Amino acid sequence: MLPQRGDLPSPTAPPWKPVDPIVNDLTILAATVNGSGSQSANLVLTRAIFSMGIPVAPKNVFPSNIEGLPTWYDLRVSARGYQARRAQHDLLIARNPQTWTHDLAAVVAGGAVVHDDVFLASGVREDVEYFPVPFGRLGKTRIASDSLRKQLTNMIYVGVVAGLLGIPFDNLVTGIERTLATKPKAWPVNIDAVRVGYGYWEENFSDRPISHVLRPVVGGTDGLILVDGNQAAALGCVMGGCTVAAWYPITPSSSLCESLTGYADRFRTDPETGERRIAIVQAEDELAAAGMAIGAGWAGARAMTATSGPGISLMAEFAGLAYYAEVPVVVFDIQRLGPSTGLPTRTSQGDLGFAYRLGHGDTRHLVLLPGTAEECYEFAQRAFDLADRFQTPVLVLSDLDLGMNLWMSRPFDYPEAPFDRGKVLTVDDLERLEGDWARYRDVDGDGIPYRTWPGTPHPNAGYFTRGSGHDDRARYTESPEAYQANMDRLARKHRGARTAVPGPVTVSGGSALGLIAFGSTHHAVVEARDELAARGLPVDYLRLRALPIAPEVADFVAAHERVYVVEQNRDGQLLEILSEELPAELVARLRSIRHYDGQPIAAAAVAAPLLALEAVCV
Amino acid sequence: MSALAVNRIGLAREAYKGGPSTLCAGCGHNSITNHIIKALYDLGVEPHRLAKLSGIGCSSKTPAYFVEQAHGFNGLHGRMPALATGAGLANRELVVLGVSGDGDSASIGLGQFMHLMRRNVDCTYIIEDNGTYGLTKGQFSATADVDSVHKKGAVNHYQPIDPCAVALSVGSTFVARSFSGDGKQLVPLLKAAVAHRGTAVLDIISPCVTFNDHDGSTRSYSWVKDNDEGIHDLSFIPYFEEIRVEYEAGEVKEVDLYDGSTLVLRKLSEDHDPTDRLAAMRLLEESRTRGQLLTGLLYVDEHAEDFATRERLAEQPLRDLGEADLRPAREQFASLMRELM
Numbered sequence: 001m002l003p004q005r006g007d008l009p010s011p012t013a014p015p016w017k018p019v020d021p022i023v024n025d026l027t028i029l030a031a032t033v034n035g036s037g038s039q040s041a042n043l044v045l046t047r048a049i050f051s052m053g054i055p056v057a058p059k060n061v062f063p064s065n066i067e068g069l070p071t072w073y074d075l076r077v078s079a080r081g082y083q084a085r086r087a088q089h090d091l092l093i094a095r096n097p098q099t100w101t102h103d104l105a106a107v108v109a110g111g112a113v114v115h116d117d118v119f120l121a122s123g124v125r126e127d128v129e130y131f132p133v134p135f136g137r138l139g140k141t142r143i144a145s146d147s148l149r150k151q152l153t154n155m156i157y158v159g160v161v162a163g164l165l166g167i168p169f170d171n172l173v174t175g176i177e178r179t180l181a182t183k184p185k186a187w188p189v190n191i192d193a194v195r196v197g198y199g200y201w202e203e204n205f206s207d208r209p210i211s212h213v214l215r216p217v218v219g220g221t222d223g224l225i226l227v228d229g230n231q232a233a234a235l236g237c238v239m240g241g242c243t244v245a246a247w248y249p250i251t252p253s254s255s256l257c258e259s260l261t262g263y264a265d266r267f268r269t270d271p272e273t274g275e276r277r278i279a280i281v282q283a284e285d286e287l288a289a290a291g292m293a294i295g296a297g298w299a300g301a302r303a304m305t306a307t308s309g310p311g312i313s314l315m316a317e318f319a320g321l322a323y324y325a326e327v328p329v330v331v332f333d334i335q336r337l338g339p340s341t342g343l344p345t346r347t348s349q350g351d352l353g354f355a356y357r358l359g360h361g362d363t364r365h366l367v368l369l370p371g372t373a374e375e376c377y378e379f380a381q382r383a384f385d386l387a388d389r390f391q392t393p394v395l396v397l398s399d400l401d402l403g404m405n406l407w408m409s410r411p412f413d414y415p416e417a418p419f420d421r422g423k424v425l426t427v428d429d430l431e432r433l434e435g436d437w438a439r440y441r442d443v444d445g446d447g448i449p450y451r452t453w454p455g456t457p458h459p460n461a462g463y464f465t466r467g468s469g470h471d472d473r474a475r476y477t478e479s480p481e482a483y484q485a486n487m488d489r490l491a492r493k494h495r496g497a498r499t500a501v502p503g504p505v506t507v508s509g510g511s512a513l514g515l516i517a518f519g520s521t522h523h524a525v526v527e528a529r530d531e532l533a534a535r536g537l538p539v540d541y542l543r544l545r546a547l548p549i550a551p552e553v554a555d556f557v558a559a560h561e562r563v564y565v566v567e568q569n570r571d572g573q574l575l576e577i578l579s580e581e582l583p584a585e586l587v588a589r590l591r592s593i594r595h596y597d598g599q600p601i602a603a604a605a606v607a608a609p610l611l612a613l614e615a616v617c618v
Numbered sequence: 619m620s621a622l623a624v625n626r627i628g629l630a631r632e633a634y635k636g637g638p639s640t641l642c643a644g645c646g647h648n649s650i651t652n653h654i655i656k657a658l659y660d661l662g663v664e665p666h667r668l669a670k671l672s673g674i675g676c677s678s679k680t681p682a683y684f685v686e687q688a689h690g691f692n693g694l695h696g697r698m699p700a701l702a703t704g705a706g707l708a709n710r711e712l713v714v715l716g717v718s719g720d721g722d723s724a725s726i727g728l729g730q731f732m733h734l735m736r737r738n739v740d741c742t743y744i745i746e747d748n749g750t751y752g753l754t755k756g757q758f759s760a761t762a763d764v765d766s767v768h769k770k771g772a773v774n775h776y777q778p779i780d781p782c783a784v785a786l787s788v789g790s791t792f793v794a795r796s797f798s799g800d801g802k803q804l805v806p807l808l809k810a811a812v813a814h815r816g817t818a819v820l821d822i823i824s825p826c827v828t829f830n831d832h833d834g835s836t837r838s839y840s841w842v843k844d845n846d847e848g849i850h851d852l853s854f855i856p857y858f859e860e861i862r863v864e865y866e867a868g869e870v871k872e873v874d875l876y877d878g879s880t881l882v883l884r885k886l887s888e889d890h891d892p893t894d895r896l897a898a899m900r901l902l903e904e905s906r907t908r909g910q911l912l913t914g915l916l917y918v919d920e921h922a923e924d925f926a927t928r929e930r931l932a933e934q935p936l937r938d939l940g941e942a943d944l945r946p947a948r949e950q951f952a953s954l955m956r957e958l959m
Contacts, residue, residue, distance in 0.1 A: 181957065223959070225955060225958035226959075227958050238944070238945070238946070241939070241940075242944075244936065246700075246703075266946075267950065275933075276929065277932050277936065277943055279926070279936065281929075283733075284729055284733040288700040288703075292700045294701060295703060296937075299704065299712065301707070301936050302937075318694065318697070411955040414952075418940075419941060452689075453709075454666075454712055455689075457666045462688050464692065465691040468692065476682070
């Protein structure tokens with residue numbers, strides 16, 4: 001049986017005895033206090049290991065708080081490159097007295113625990129190795145700077161952990177230089193603080209090997225980058241030609257527009273005149289943010305907004321307008337846990353159904369589902385092309401895990417294709433047509449009409465956009481025939497998008513079992529499929545990358561006896577959409593696996609339920 | 619006017635007309651539409667450069683009734699400011715003109731209205747203010763005066779929101795009030811508003827003949843005519859037109875507008891300096907206490923930077939920029955990738 005999430009080691013298990021240490025495969029949990037500056041220490045540790053050529057996958061588990069509440073940093077180190085969350089921890093760095101007992105319970109039997117020496121370790125767990133460190137005293141006596149003491153004390157644990165795991169000191173220095181790339185003046189004090197910890201390990205623990213060790217892998221991570229999905233999406237907006245961005249701060253999407261602002265300073269600002277080739281507006285709310293983006297899209301700019309669930313709720317009104325009036329706009333939804341305020345700092349795929357149909361009346365959007373940081377970059381660009389091509393909102397659904405955590409990725413490609421601005425009539429076009437055109441007429445049979453941009457210098461360029469009923473010449477009408485014809489054309493346009501949006505990625509090995517997932521769930525599926533295959537249960541895989549669903553999805557389901565739909569929400573929202581859009585005989589083959597506790601899904605949360613369900617079926 | 623009369627860009631007045639109005643006969647909004655047509659014709663605004671935007675309500679239908687050739691966008695209730703902001707950012711060459719009502723600006727879209735002014739987005743922002751919800755058959759709006767009486771006899775007990783007072787409080791750079799039936803005052807104000815670089819707010823009292831034109835209403839024709847107090851007799855001289863203004867030395871206030879044209883004000887009953895914001899606020903409060911509607915140019919600041927200028931936005935329309943303008947060079951991109959390694 002695979003380990004279950006939340007399984008605790010048996011308190012009666014005998015103490016683990018090291019035989020051969022496990023190489024380059026462990027999960028480190030750093031439990032600290034929010035606002036104490038532990039983030040830099042954790043990043044240094046991450047980049048140090050990455051620079052050894054060993055794959056890393058860090059995840060921040062942080063509170064909705066500025067200072068004082070517990071925060072965790074979950075660092076997966078995996079020689080095989082697994083990037084999903086793993087529920088068991090092999091090495092705990094315990095610096096938070098509030099969560100000490102809880103954190104200790106999350107360590108596997110035989111694991112190592114680096115902790116503040118004031119925490120009571122005796123009588124709690126007998127099956128782990130304790131490494132008490134007098135952080136307070138070391139900080140007071142060994143760190144000179146009063147103002148930086150709290151922050152630098154965290155660097156001490158980096159040194160201790162480096163000693164325990166065998167991270168060479170050079171890699172720690174690299175980690176510091178990369179993490180604090182813009183602050184070289186801070187390097188020496190940080191290096192000194194790490195050295196304090198390393199020295200403490202040498203004097204006190206160097207004769208105590210632990211269960212895990214790290215060994216450099218030559219070229220192991222060469223050419224790979226570390227990037228978070230929001231940063232990647234922001235860069236995609238730059239490369240995709242976004243010129244107007246409007247947003248309202250909300251976790252976990254804020255860093256997308258903040259990254260965009262950084263790129264705008266660097267790539268879209270004339271160094272001499274200060275003139276900018278992008279407008280980034282912090283709006284008064286999400287209603288206005290969506291409205292500004294849609295106003296800009298109407299006027300011909302490539303425009304976007306970024307938000308999360310509560311903002312998506314507010315944008316429903318404008319999304320319906322843009323769908324019905326056919327205005328291009330890109331909306332990033334970095335999903336967090338709902339409903340309502342929910343858990344603002346926890347991840348989810350709970351907006352899928354709502355986003356797909358965002359708006360009252362019969363509304364359907366194009367929804368892109370990036371599963372990797374690289375796809376956040378690529379889909380951001382494609383979203384602008386699709387919005388222009390289909391003259392409609394394109395929602396890009398990322399999530400907190402994908403958007404805010406660092407991911408290893410191959411470097412991004414420089415785009416070769418020009419922007420696709422869609423069907424826009426120029427003055428020359430209007431001359432050729434002798435001014436005879438109709439804004440909402442389906443000339444090409446694909447449901448996509450032609451448009452003009454305001455400011456086009458031709459007497460017949462103008463038309464009147466409205467969210468009310470309109471005929472093909474954009475004139476107000478209450479005609480039942482005109483209304484229905486227009487709605488049917490919109491449905492045709494939406495259906496046509498099935499083959500234009502990013503297609504699914506399929507891995508098939510002829511198994512009778514299939515699995516469908518999307519977004520950040522992908523990483524847990526990759527690992528789960530390996531585990532299942534190792535247990536003699538290979539599972540084929542289709543990763544959905546957009547809505548409306550591509551024709552290949554029906555083919556995939558038809559080729560398998562049972563297909564598990566794995567997603568991170570309570571109600572099986574993708575399952576609902578598939579059930580609605582696939583033929584009934586295929587729907588009968590679908591099974592559902594759902595994970596919705598706010599933590600990024602782990603491989604065990606895919607494999608264990610699948611095994612259990614198969615045990616019933618077989 | 620002869621049939622051949624044209625404006626400075628060679629267009630007949632006909633070119634500034636739109637579709638037939640579907641509002642009630644005699645609606646104040648129709649008068650405003652005609653004054654807008656005259657102002658745009660006089661200014662010689664190129665129809666294709668005009669972007670007409672509106673919210674929802676009777677007032678918001680009116681952009682369909684002027685300058686047929688222009689692009690129009692009848693958006694959402696109270697959300698026109700956001701659409702106008704985005705449109706103006708996408709293309710700084712557009713002449714952005716927004717039409718809203720008191721429901722749009724004083725209720726459902728009060729927040730957007732205030733933030734538009736706070737940013738000083740370059741646009742003309744018209745409020746066709748009748749104190750009532752016409753399309754939904756006559757409910758009170760937030761600009762209805764205390765004690766005004768509904769057609770069915772209900773009395774409004776709640777304080778009105780004065781759009782001009784709101785505008786002054788958030789630092790709007792052009793605040794004026796007028797009356798739909800007073801073309802002599804309104805047309806020059808409209809021209810000045812369009813010429814103003816920044817948000818120009820015009821609260822135009824516009825009686826609703828169907829739901830709010832009776833003795834109990836403070837926004838009926840008869841009430842407004844008896845209580846309207848103009849603060850300036852005003853003529854506007856666009857730089858491209860030679861108009862001589864009748865005025866006497868010592869009675870004239872000249873305001874230089876951003877585009878090089880000059881606004882000339884003749885003071886009537888009050889010695890009001892339209893660059894004095896505190897004085898404008900005091901006058902509004904005094905007239906409110908006296909139960910009078912103060913009309914005219916209350917405040918103007920021609921020196922404030924508009925939003926796009928403050929954001930250092932390129933003059934060239936953003937929507938026209940291509941791959942070479944918007945994508946960093948290959949070397950820059952490669953260097954960024956190296957930083958992420």
